[in-house]
Amino acid sequence: MNPSRLFILRPIATSLLMAAIMLAGTIAYHELPVSALPQVDYPTIQVLTFYPGAGPDVMASSVTAPLERQFGQMPGLKEMLSTSSFGSSVITLQFALELNLDVAEQEVQAAINAAATYLPRDLPNPPIYSKTNPADAPVVTLALTSDALPLTRVQDLADTRLAQKISQLPGVGLVTLSGGQKPAVRIQANPTALAAYDLGLEDLRTAVAQANVNQAKGNFEGATQAYTIDANDQLLSSDDYRSLVVAYRNGAPVRLSDVADVKDDAENVKQAAWMNDVPAVIMNIQRQPGANIIGVVDRIERLLPQLSTALPPSVKVTVLTDRTTTIRASVHDVEFSLLLTVALVVMVLFLFLRSASATIIPSVAVPLSIVGTFGVMYLLGYSLDNLSLMALTISTGFVVDDAIVMIENIARYIEDGEPPLKAALEGSAQIGFTIVSLTISLIAVLIPLLFMGDVVGRLFREFAVTLSVAILVSAIVSLTLTPMMSARLLRNRSEQGRFYRASEHVFRTVIDRYGASLGWVLERQTATLIVAAATVVGTILLYVLVPKGFFPVQDTGVILGVSAAPETISFPAMADRQRELARVILGDPAVQSLSSFIGVDGINTTANSGRVQINLKPLRERGVTASDVIRRLQPEVAAVQGITLFMQPVQDLTVEDRVSRTLYLYSIESPDPDELESWAPRLVEKLQGLPELRDVASDQQNGGLAASLAIDRDTASRLGITPQAIDDTLYDAFGQRQVSTIFTQLNQYHVVLEVKPGFQQSPDALKDLYVRASSGASVPLGSFTRLRATTAALAVNHQGQFPAVTLSFNLAPGVAL
Template identity: 45%
Template sequence: MRQPGSNTIEVTDAIRRLLPSFEADLPPSVHLTIRGDRSRNIREAFTDIQWTMLLTLALVVAVIFAFLHSGSATLIPALALPFSILGTFSVMEALGFTLDNLSMMALILSIGFVVDDAIVMLENIVRHMELGEAPLEAALNGSREIGFTIVSMTVSLAAVFIPILFMSGILGRLFREFAVTITAAILVSGLVSVTLTPMLCSRFLKTAALHDERRLSHALEAVFRAMFRAYEWSLGLALRRRAVMLVVFAAVLVATVAMFRIVPKGFIPDQDNDSLNISVQAAQGTSYYDMVGCLKSLAAEIGANPNVDTFFASTGGGFGSMNMARLNLQLLPRKARAVPASEVARQLRARVLRFPGFRAFVSLPPALQIGRRMGNSSYTLTVQSADTAALYDWTARLEAAIARLPEVQDVSDDLQMKSPRVNLVIDRDTTAALGLNASDIESTLYDGFGPQWASTIYGPAAQYKVLLELDPEDQERTDSLEKIAFKTPSGSLVPLESVVKVQETVGPQTVNHVGELPAVSLSFALAPGVSLGAAVDRIRRTAAAMLPPTVTIDFQGSAKTFEQSMQNLGLLLFVAIGVVYIVLGMLTRATSTRSRFSGLPSAGLGAIVTLYLFGNELNIYSFVGLVMLIGIVKKNAIMQIDFALEAERRHDKTPTEAIYEGCLIRFRPIMMTTMAALLGRCR
């Protein structure tokens, strides 16, 4: 077991180096095989981050060149990326963070942001140079003009993630490191943009380089001019039709709220970790040896799939009853497979369903294991009642109703009421007359069915434990009890059947409890293309329509956490907007703060409609995207409104004239930062 705080890659590399020495001490017929290696996925994630950074850098350079047509101008924001990432690593090291899935996701998402501020600073300095100023003068005037705007953009964007820092429960613990990492990246990038970027512009920007006469530059400039003219026309139309735009704004706001309710909801999407789980449930009363035969049949079918590398099967204990088994499959690496793990699961599910006598449930390991109780499928529902008879009766009816729902599949329960059992009723008078007691009977039965480790034989080079038990074949049959006898204090042997009465019956394998009440767990998986939110809602409506008040249901594990998170995510969005509103109100005029959020409904509608049209669900990751969307939209509005306020104060322009000029002047940097952010996340 890896110790907390240790490096997974270093630990696995050290173990790999030790394996040859371990295998050298084993017999020639015994080999060690690595069944699972988390470091492989971690290495792939690191490689993805490196390629993402390089790709982002190349795309950012291409975007800057497309708008500014200057080779020297393209290199300056490109330097902001490594400096910002280096500063973020320093903060993570100081706080004791590690590079895990969430911190790496924060780094990937922040890549588009860390160059935004540098691009805005660069574009404003270039604009001053295009007006005839020298590089040093343009750097001073441009940075002075845009500096406070960049500070406002950076601080307000970092404020978006403040509510995530104070989230409670498992989601709070899960995303706290993510929020701190991305906030650090944003703040460091803002510092780089107001210090390093102006200095580099004053030294390396050349006026002649901004007037490139090459054919490519002319073509790019023509495209930009066409976009600019189209925007200028549409902006003028919007300012002339203010009443219409207010109606459109209200309609978009209503549509955003409606789509937020309609879009499918999910929790944490399945991940391809090169592994699958298979739970096997046979008929009640199936013996251990029958389960072994069942697993051998499954093993032959599973091994025939070319995407399966190795697998491990176990039965006989730890799964609730003897008729349960589990298989853990290690698939070939993703690059060596033509299909994803979800498709492999679908293929195997179709094959294992053909076997009679048992049920097999194929599932992907959860990206985040929540809760200790594991069912046959991915999600668990608990049914409870103080009346066990009513509990067992209504659970069977509810399971049948849920199994008919098109939103779910692989429905099963842990209620095993017909497990064969043997009750031994002791004849107290006879045992007392023979000098025996219940402990003597129990000890003898344990020797035969225990197992009982009787002794240890020590050899010159090894030691061997002696296991006392009946022959395995005799352990499967109840008539073997007739062969058991007891030795009385007088030395005579007394058959077991002379002192006990054997009663063969059926009964529950176990009686589970949750919160001191008897409970039965129902497991289910999602049907292809169905979101967790749709399945949970349909199950709750089905249960509410048929269950009496004395029988209650409650989801467990991931499904329960999903329900709790869905209740808080909407509130969290409003809190994030409120925090940013307060921060902007402290930095700028309160009368202009509301205008900076006017683009949120249309941006939110576009994001949610895109999720809906492409068949995606609103899960934890896409919710983080919505939170980031608040920052992106607000940054664009800050650039426009700050310029308009300055023009209104200094040049006595009307609000309409000021915002018209601000939108046109800031059109180029907004397009540049938007394209950089978009292309920086396209991978």
């Protein structure tokens, strides 16, 4: 049986079939998405809860723990991490690879609803979730600046006119605004003035909350006309609040301006962001796990000019980071390598076949096999990435083998005097089974890759399938198009051209010398076997000695920096040191720009940490890799006093679900927090002594300062003062408490209550606070409490609901994991 016979005898039908394959593959090529690597992201969801003023222990016990209890019951959950810090709870949920992200989203929403009854009653906003991996660097970073408008106004414009629209784009997982400049009305009370009027902070909070409402009021319905009832029940600006009457004393009104400063400011004044060294609002856009990076960025770039027209002319939008620049360049390089490989194969074939007509056959078969593979890749949902294109590049050698085997066998019959058509029929019949068996054996080699599990399996599955498809398409082309073209293009040696005849002597000489060298080797079989055995042993030794790792470090042109300052640092001091780091980094000739931000916002989980995203110049301009830039910057940033910066290149492949200071992490967990507190520092000390490791650090931060109030419950009870009243007073004074909400058609803004900044600088200010007793009298806080200075953790970390400490480290140069 000859599978090629039908195609040899019907050249027009064969040509149309190959043209259809070429057309389908060409269309598929232009429709295939482009990415750096196959999509192997774990389904990951991040849950954020903000409770301004709550300490890490309060967040861990009252917010994080109830949520973790519900999340821990979800099927398909692979890993759960949480960090509870001052005013913030961040829970990261990573699911099994085979679980659909939308299904995981439904499970998370149901778990949040189930936990709602256990959350604090005064939680300003319910937990919010986003389908994004916090360890995945933003695909686009924008900076918004203005010389004419305050940053609060800039952030409001970014929130209402940019962030909402960008969040709606397919593939966008999370849009965050860093810098904390959301507009708000801040009421800064004077405890001394309040005491003079026999008022407390709770009186102030109640008055403000009751004075600003936005509720339904009904309507009038007459016989012929209807009226909607409205009122000026909502206060919309700081001017409206200043004249608010809080109470009456001696028949005269006590207005809010008499006991507090009222101003328009930011909702959270303990956050800041910079573009280079200029205060700015930083917009970080992250993709959903599994979304194509280039597709997401292309949609953002198409929408951004339209959205920018809605901004005032004084607001400047700057693109600081675009992750697709290096991805497009790397894919373009691989595409060029593929074309160069095909060209080299065709050139080598011409040199050895020495016939233009014979060279045309594999020159058509090789591109056709590769283009045909694009069609199957499109049907399978694959992308044009470095691994799939590498598979096609490798397949070029296999693809041309099938065509050469078929051509050589048909040429042999022609050399024996057979007409080309008969030679094609007999030669294809004889070699057809060989091509089929060769194809099956090559695909069988790739089968183990198809059954590899987890991320590595997902990563190489696309590679294996693409290579298998290319080999299979090549076999089909070699059994159809190649024999058909051979029957019409191959000629007898006597009919060959001038180049063939001129080079015949050279080929004869090469063959003769090969025969002589082969004879020499066969005469020394023992020595040959010894060399072969030595080669096997050397290969094994080299395998053992060669450094090993999961994935090579990429140079994406972006460096992520995580800054860490002493645990007792204040916000102004942290801002100064963060800006000093930025000035040092910008002095490096390889750095193009950077974005930087500090403050607890769900990305930074503690007040003593910050982020720096460094954008490098194109590689051809800087001339050094990102890793070299990091090594060059390390001694310079180390000279900045009071802060440490950990840097690592941003990678396209992210399998972790937490942001790390370094490339490698090691976690330890225990149900006993005291045991962790005892052993984690010892382990860090031992690791720091290993010469193979660098930048050893721990996320355990137990050295923060704390002012602990010991309540004399007997005295407080006698005075009619409850712990609830004490907590409310402290929260009103020092927690940036959101006491009311201003509703508009575009957004909602909070009214924030606190004491004046002068009363927030040290625990001594507690003596100026008064708590309302059941008798109505204001009682000094110090009369029934004792203040004790102590230490506290800045963050409480959990892994799988248990306390955990994560150690991070890098490897020394030349050391493999």
